[in-house]
Every structure is written in C-alpha cells, then in structure tokens.
Amino acid sequence: MDSVVYQHFRKEEAPFIDQVASWVQDVEDQYRPYLSNFLDPRQQFIVESLISVKSDLRYQFEGGYTDAERKRVLIYPDYFEPTSDDFEIQLFEIRYPQKFTQLSHGKILGTLVNAGISRDVFGDIMTDGVRWQFFVEKSMVDYVTLQITKIGRVTVHLETEDYTELLIPKDAWQIEQVTTSSLRIDALISSVYNISRQRSKELVENGKIKLNWQAFERPDFELGLLDIISVRGFGRIQLREIEGKTKKEKYRLQLGILRK
Known part of the structure; x- marks a missing residue:
C-alpha cells in the first residue's frame, strides 16, 4: 500500500x-x-x-x-x-414469550458476543418494538442456532427466515444540522444532547461511550466521517458530513441522530 x-x-x-x-x-x-x-x-x-x-x-x-x-x-x-x-447473509428471527418479557438490543448483542460469536460475523440487530431479528453470515447458522437458547434468563428459539419476512425497524436515524466548536467526542455529545462539556467528558471517561461498537474512553478523540458513537442513556450519533465552518470557525455538521 x-x-x-x-x-x-x-x-x-x-x-x-x-x-x-x-x-x-x-x-x-x-x-x-x-x-x-x-x-x-x-x-x-x-x-x-x-x-x-x-x-x-x-x-x-x-x-x-x-x-x-x-x-x-x-x-x-x-x-x-x-x-x-x-453475500451469504442469513436472517434470523428470535422467538420468545412476548407477553411475559422484553428483549433489548444490548442483551441480544451481549448474548451473541458472550457465546463466542465474533462481532464481525453478524450484522444489524433490528426490532419493530416487539419482534427481534438479526443477520448473520451463513457459515455461522448452525453454530448460532445451537449456542443461542437463552437471552439473559429468557428462553428463546432462533428461526431462519426469508428476506420477505424482514420486519420494518422501529428506530430510524433523524438527520440534523449541528454547529459545534470541535470534532472531539465530548464536544459533539455536549452540542447534540445539550449537556455541559464536563458532563459529556465524564460520560466518556466513565465508560458510557462506544465508538463504532467498541468501548472507548478518550474524550479528546476527533471523529471522522461515518463514525458512530453510542452514548448510554442518550442514544447514538453518526457523523454524516462536514459541511464547512461558520464565520466564528465552528464546524457545521450533518449528523444522523437516534435519541432515546
């Protein structure tokens, strides 16, 4: 290279x-x-x-x-x-007792990873508010089916589905224009969620942040295009585009935002 x-x-x-x-x-x-x-x-x-x-x-x-x-x-x-x-992608549906319990993205992700399934062999985890589905590489179908029988304390059954059964995800990115003084993680969190810079810095340093799905604790880190940060209790932010600077030298950004 x-x-x-x-x-x-x-x-x-x-x-x-x-x-x-x-x-x-x-x-x-x-x-x-x-x-x-x-x-x-x-x-x-x-x-x-x-x-x-x-x-x-x-x-x-x-x-x-x-x-x-x-x-x-x-x-x-x-x-x-x-x-x-x-592309060898398989859709799974999670069957569980919907009337008596609830699942969450975090619980499903944690269960898959803790079962020894590498994060790079499964794709999006989706919900319409009740049903849950996720994508996995076809080579892992048998292993995933055998390994995942519980999510937390909830007994589940995984079923392979055709793409025609794909649900419509409930969560959708909202596109927003934001002005911020810096591309630093703590500055962006502060601007988007209207909290103090010190509070956003503490969130990062206390392990409440993930950058591209990995734990991250550097508040001074500058984001790049298409980076995604997850802020526990607040939602997610994706840097979609750097549109330029204002007369006061602040960044004009186009962001994708998921608010909790």
Missing part, C-alpha cells in the same frame, strides 16, 4: 487498511471475488476510499436491507456480476 494513503486515515486504522489491501491483491492475483465479514460504516468508508481508485475492480456492499448499518463488501473483477446470494 502506498505510504501516502495512510496519511488520510488514523494511525490505528493502518492494520485495517493493510487488510483491505490484501483483499484487493487477492482479487487482482486470483481474478475472482472476495467477500468480507460485516463492516461498520467507518470501515465501509475506508474500503470505498481505497477501492474507488482501482479502475479495474468493482465493489458492492450488502447488509440485508437498504438502510443496514453493518454490511459485507464483495470486491470483484469487472467480468463478475454479483447477486444477493453471493
């Missing part, structure tokens, strides 16, 4: 950039498609940035539905014509 490329991204993203470079090399050398695991939006942005300069290669993202956050990428030579089956 050209050393100049790394200058456009964070130092900690270098290993992922190297990984993408190896995928590209495999496709070029073997002249056949490569399918990744599920990627978060920031990783998708990096993939798109790197492959878009490769005029002889194509790529396509798929996460199971149009507005999916987590998606697999298929990188392929220009002769190849991908279909939905090439």
Whole structure:
C-alpha cells in the first residue's frame, strides 16, 4: 500500500487498511471475488476510499436491507456480476414469550458476543418494538442456532427466515444540522444532547461511550466521517458530513441522530 494513503486515515486504522489491501491483491492475483465479514460504516468508508481508485475492480456492499448499518463488501473483477446470494447473509428471527418479557438490543448483542460469536460475523440487530431479528453470515447458522437458547434468563428459539419476512425497524436515524466548536467526542455529545462539556467528558471517561461498537474512553478523540458513537442513556450519533465552518470557525455538521 502506498505510504501516502495512510496519511488520510488514523494511525490505528493502518492494520485495517493493510487488510483491505490484501483483499484487493487477492482479487487482482486470483481474478475472482472476495467477500468480507460485516463492516461498520467507518470501515465501509475506508474500503470505498481505497477501492474507488482501482479502475479495474468493482465493489458492492450488502447488509440485508437498504438502510443496514453493518454490511459485507464483495470486491470483484469487472467480468463478475454479483447477486444477493453471493453475500451469504442469513436472517434470523428470535422467538420468545412476548407477553411475559422484553428483549433489548444490548442483551441480544451481549448474548451473541458472550457465546463466542465474533462481532464481525453478524450484522444489524433490528426490532419493530416487539419482534427481534438479526443477520448473520451463513457459515455461522448452525453454530448460532445451537449456542443461542437463552437471552439473559429468557428462553428463546432462533428461526431462519426469508428476506420477505424482514420486519420494518422501529428506530430510524433523524438527520440534523449541528454547529459545534470541535470534532472531539465530548464536544459533539455536549452540542447534540445539550449537556455541559464536563458532563459529556465524564460520560466518556466513565465508560458510557462506544465508538463504532467498541468501548472507548478518550474524550479528546476527533471523529471522522461515518463514525458512530453510542452514548448510554442518550442514544447514538453518526457523523454524516462536514459541511464547512461558520464565520466564528465552528464546524457545521450533518449528523444522523437516534435519541432515546
């Protein structure tokens, strides 16, 4: 990978950039498609940035539905014509006693991870307020079915479903324009949720924040395009676009926001 490329991204993203470079090399050398695991939006942005300069290669993202956050990428030579089956994604529905208990995104995510299922092999977890579904790589279907029989103390049964049974997710991103003094995590949280800078800093330092689904405790960290931060008790924020600066040198941002 050209050393100049790394200058456009964070130092900690270098290993992922190297990984993408190896995928590209495999496709070029073997002249056949490569399918990744599920990627978060920031990783998708990096993939798109790197492959878009490769005029002889194509790529396509798929996460199971149009507005999916987590998606697999298929990188392929220009002769190849991908279909939905090439992405090898399976939809699961969680059957549970709906009249007597409730599930949550956090409980489902924690159960999957604690069962030894890597975060990059399953996609979005969705609900319409009652039903719950999630996507997983087809190679993991049998393992997931055998391992997940309870979520917390609730006995559950997982059933594979066709895409025609996909529910309409209840949560939807609201697009908002926000002005903030900095791209720092604590500054953005303060601006979006109208809380003090000190309070937002404490939320980060006390482990109440996740950056791209990973625990994070650096309030001074500057966000990049398509980063997602989850703020426990408040919701989620995604940096969609940096639109410029005001006369007072504040950032004008387009954000996707989920409020609790």
